[in-house]
Amino acid sequence: MAGGGNFINRVMSYVANELIVNGLANNPRFQIFAVRTSKKIEQLSNLAAEKKKAIAEQMKDVSKNFDSFKNQ
Numbered sequence: 001m002a003g004g005g006n007f008i009n010r011v012m013s014y015v016a017n018e019l020i021v022n023g024l025a026n027n028p029r030f031q032i033f034a035v036r037t038s039k040k041i042e043q044l045s046n047l048a049a050e051k052k053k054a055i056a057e058q059m060k061d062v063s064k065n066f067d068s069f070k071n072q
Contacts (some may be wrong), residue, residue, distance in 0.1 A: 024030045
């Protein structure tokens with residue numbers, strides 16, 4: 001009978017998941033939250049990429065300056 005308990009837990013989990021997902025999917029406030037959060041994460045990702053590129057350029061400049069200083 002141990003297998004039967006596992007099956008019941010899986011069914012209950014599935015039903016709860018369906019109710020939660022459908023409830024959130026049809027909730028206008030949650031949709032607004034999801035869109036705003038997605039846009040904010042995209043903005044932060046773009047900002048991080050820009051900063052990474054800027055730091056890489058700075059490191060190239062530092063490396064060039066260091067090499068020219070070393071060769072003097």
